[in-house]
Amino acid sequence: xxxxxxxxxxxxxxxVIMNPEAGRDTLERTLGKLGLxxxxxxxxxxxxxxxxxxxxxxxxxxxxxxxxxxxAGLLGLPxxxxxxSEAPSQLAGAVRHRAASHILKPVRSSGIFTALxxxxxxxxxxxxxHQETLALRRRLAGRRVVMKAILELISHCSLTEDDAxxxxxxxxxxxxxxxxxxxxxTLELSTKSGVKQLRVTRPG
Amino acid sequence: MYAGTxxxxxxxxxxxxxxxxxxxVAIDPAGQLAGYIDGARALxxxxxxxxxxxxxxxxxxxxxxxxxxxxxxxxWYPSHYxxxxxxxxxVYSGAAPNQHIVPLTRHLLKHFGTRGWMVGSNYVWAxxxxxxxREAISAAGGSVLGERYFPIGExxxxxxxxxxxxxRPDFVFTTLIGKSGIVFLNMLRAAAKAAEIxxxxxxxxxxxxxxxxxxxxxxxxxxxxxxxSVYFSTIxxxxxxxxxxxxxxxxxxxxxxxxxxxxxxxxxHLLAGAAARAGSAGFEEVREAARGMRFDAPQGRVxxxxxxxxxxxxxxxxxxxxxGTFDILMESPVALYPDPxxxxxxxxxxxxxxxxxxxx
Numbered sequence: 001x002x003x004x005x006x007x008x009x010x011x012x013x014x015x016v017i018m019n020p021e022a023g024r025d026t027l028e029r030t031l032g033k034l035g036l037x038x039x040x041x042x043x044x045x046x047x048x049x050x051x052x053x054x055x056x057x058x059x060x061x062x063x064x065x066x067x068x069x070x071x072a073g074l075l076g077l078p079x080x081x082x083x084x085s086e087a088p089s090q091l092a093g094a095v096r097h098r099a100a101s102h103i104l105k106p107v108r109s110s111g112i113f114t115a116l117x118x119x120x121x122x123x124x125x126x127x128x129x130h131q132e133t134l135a136l137r138r139r140l141a142g143r144r145v146v147m148k149a150i151l152e153l154i155s156h157c158s159l160t161e162d163d164a165x166x167x168x169x170x171x172x173x174x175x176x177x178x179x180x181x182x183x184x185x186t187l188e189l190s191t192k193s194g195v196k197q198l199r200v201t202r203p204g
Numbered sequence: 205m206y207a208g209t210x211x212x213x214x215x216x217x218x219x220x221x222x223x224x225x226x227x228x229v230a231i232d233p234a235g236q237l238a239g240y241i242d243g244a245r246a247l248x249x250x251x252x253x254x255x256x257x258x259x260x261x262x263x264x265x266x267x268x269x270x271x272x273x274x275x276x277x278x279x280w281y282p283s284h285y286x287x288x289x290x291x292x293x294x295v296y297s298g299a300a301p302n303q304h305i306v307p308l309t310r311h312l313l314k315h316f317g318t319r320g321w322m323v324g325s326n327y328v329w330a331x332x333x334x335x336x337x338r339e340a341i342s343a344a345g346g347s348v349l350g351e352r353y354f355p356i357g358e359x360x361x362x363x364x365x366x367x368x369x370x371x372r373p374d375f376v377f378t379t380l381i382g383k384s385g386i387v388f389l390n391m392l393r394a395a396a397k398a399a400e401i402x403x404x405x406x407x408x409x410x411x412x413x414x415x416x417x418x419x420x421x422x423x424x425x426x427x428x429x430x431x432x433s434v435y436f437s438t439i440x441x442x443x444x445x446x447x448x449x450x451x452x453x454x455x456x457x458x459x460x461x462x463x464x465x466x467x468x469x470x471x472x473h474l475l476a477g478a479a480a481r482a483g484s485a486g487f488e489e490v491r492e493a494a495r496g497m498r499f500d501a502p503q504g505r506v507x508x509x510x511x512x513x514x515x516x517x518x519x520x521x522x523x524x525x526x527x528g529t530f531d532i533l534m535e536s537p538v539a540l541y542p543d544p545x546x547x548x549x550x551x552x553x554x555x556x557x558x559x560x561x562x563x564x
Contacts, residue, residue: 004339007546008546008547009547010547010548026292030290032511033290033511033512033545033547034545034547035545035547035548108273108291109289109290109291109292110269110289110291113288113545
């Protein structure tokens with residue numbers, strides 16, 4: 001069964017970068033009903049500074065809120081664009097900043113929960129993908145070391161390629177370290193001609 | 205609903221203080237979406253009304269809402285619904301999800317078990333209630349034995365009933381509405397009897413919409429179904445005795461007074477109270493006066509929440525009887541805060557968490 005979606009946003013801190021005439025009251029009131037804590041700043045936006053912790057940002061895409069977004073390290077957060085003008089020149093900013101969802105003006109109470117729910121779930125999915133990408137990159141970078149260690153094991157310990165790989169994998173698992181680290185360790189010992197210390201045997 | 209509205213209007217117009225007089229304009233959309241749109245246009249644009257009571261399904265409400273926003277008018281929506289809306293153009297006098305499905309879920313899991321079957325008419329009310337129940341069942345480590353949806357009005361349910369009886373769940377949760385609901389309960393009772401199951405205690409059918417209005421259509425299988433509602437005609441209070449006496453004398457042919465009748469009756473009284481407080485029938489004046497407005501309703505004291513314009517109400521669980529009424533098995537001792545987005549209620553938790561706001 002697929003995992004339940006995020007749907008309760010009680011206690012989240014939302015930064016709202018908007019002018020009052022853009023429908024900010026309705027937005028603030030509705031976010032409040034949904035249990036969020038709302039911190040409002042006027043564009044271009046200056047507040048307690050980037051040290052303050054927020055969980056998401058809602059910004060007026062028709063204003064110069066982008067200055068605040070770019071300047072304060074808010075880009076790793078879920079962003080919701082509040083959009084009036086549908087001119088591509090205006091929308092480009094929302095695309096470049098990877099807004100995770102949007103609310104159309106005039107701001108009505110309906111639609112806000114949807115925008116919030118889509119943004120939080122989309123952001124969570126992006127974060128998961130990001131973590132996966134990092135892990136894959138790490139493994140990719142380590143491939144060369146692993147290959148080198150396998151060659152080393154083949155030539156010094158008379159293992160086949162498959163056995164060398166399997167040995168590395170099992171040793172890494174037993175030591176609870178990444179395979180790349182195990183490969184590095186193997187190479188280190190090998191240069192000190194201590195590879196025998198490892199008591200390499202063909203995996204049973 | 206219409207009947208409940210009429211009772212309240214007559215009461216208010218006959219009231220000796222005479223601060224508020226209501227001259228209603230009635231339109232019957234005949235359950236058709238187009239009828240709701242045309243009706244709302246006529247009421248708002250031709251008659252220039254700013255206060256309207258009505259709509260039953262969520263789709264009808266969503267359909268007319270833009271017209272109310274455009275016309276600066278207030279809709280008093282007297283039906284329990286699935287929540288996830290807080291319009292500034294609507295006062296919701298029916299129960300929110302934390303006031304019907306959440307208490308029923310707790311009751312079922314605690315008293316009957318965690319193996320459930322879910323069946324419903326194919327629309328949002330059923331999907332959302334089943335979503336909440338499904339998550340609670342899974343959090344309790346139970347299982348959903350089956351989940352099926354049928355077009356509204358479908359009566360070919362023999363295969364479904366056969367499957368349910370074969371699966372022998374701890375309970376059956378139904379969101380089938382109208383004719384489908386009646387046919388289903390009759391067939392389920394008959395099939396369970398044939399399989400020698402005492403259905404009302406061993407495999408009860410539970411719902412958030414079964415009311416007195418349907419019971420008298422169920423015939424022999426009217427008894428032993430569970431229903432979650434803020435109102436049953438058997439509530440023992442002076443306010444309810446008065447209300448049911450008025451109802452029985454005038455609308456007894458429709459069955460006993462039901463939750464929909466009561467919430468429409470309550471909506472009119474709240475509207476009259478807000479208009480009296482505002483000294484006006486204007487949209488904003490009445491809406492602002494309505495915040496915090498109270499009424500000693502047949503179900504107990506009802507208060508309009510000043511934030512979300514839904515009502516603090518009294519959740520109850522009833523078990524139907526063959527005479528077309530309900531025995532009340534459980535009732536909340538206090539009015540419960542309306543939580544349309546289920547932000548504060550803990551859906552899966554058995555106990556009332558510290559986040560659940562209560563009033564004395």
